[in-house]
Amino acid sequence: MTSGFDILHGLRRHKIVGGELFLTTVDFFVDWGRKSSIWPLTFGLACCAIEMMASFASKFDFDRMGVFPRPTPRQADLLIISGTVVKKMAPAVERLYQEMPSPRFVVSMGACSNCGGPYYDSYSVAKGVDKIIPVDVYIPGCPPRPEALYTAVQTLQEKIDAYWDAGKQILKPVPPSEEALKKINEAAISARGS
């Protein structure tokens, strides 16, 4: 009978007869679910959106990290600002952000949405999407490659971890006593009828 930590921190794994037993806390579990299913809004603004679309397609396949574009802001956790935020579009971007349920995250992708980029001196381009909504991760580049967006998603996952760790003391899972494990094992054996 062995017990030890999984590679995921905070997840305790116990081998019992007929399988394994995982113990964790609700906080950790919710946190883990949140960072493994970051659903972005299907929303592109300019040329950076082409790179974002490539990221979702089969070659880069962000679905393997649980990043899966959703058609409505009501179901989205992440707003990827992929392109030039023009002043005419800015109220709509702000509104999309307000329509997303909390907790919500924003990734600013590319020079344009970071600071205006090549259109800094234009009369019609907002000088950065952070003039209207808070941003969690900035990606430099014009356009950033899908690998950079991948890094942004990883950074966001680390940030989600950090948000909840910082907010409250996470209860570490207490290992079950030897007696409790014995009882569980007996129950498992009798359930198998052997």
Place this chain on the structure above:
Amino acid sequence: MFPVNLVIEISQRIHRVTLPGEKPNYVRDPESFLTVLPSNLHDVCLALREFPDYLFDLPLQMTAVDFINEKVFELVYYLYSSKLRQGIIVKTQVPRTAPEIESVSDIWPGMDWQEREVYDLFGVKFRNHPNLKRIMMWEGFSGHPLRKDYVHQTDKYDSGLEIGTPGLDERGVPIP
């Protein structure tokens, strides 16, 4: 009325395309433009579409150029005939102080939005246009940004350090 002396000139300015599939070859040559008076523009355009020798049925594009030193806006119309495979460029000039010209959107409905764009960005007024309002800039925007004397008013989306901001040099440093 269509000015008769223009007929010869038009025939000299037309870019003929002989090979099928070839696009009209516009050259940057003053001889390749047909320049008309603004008061004649509508009649000339009507003739260019209707006369069997011209049949310019496809308005490719129209735009404007701001010649601030000459104090004129030059309006440029690119036309093409899909039946006769020939092209022509028509130019006219309106004064900057009162830029106004007859709309050709009744001749080519495709010119409707092109004229709205020129109105939006240059402030040229088109008479008898069915729906002359801004098309690119948002409602409540003031000014015509592609005019060379346009001064940008900083708003809440700007950082206030752009080139051309009053009181700042091009590095964004306040001018003493």
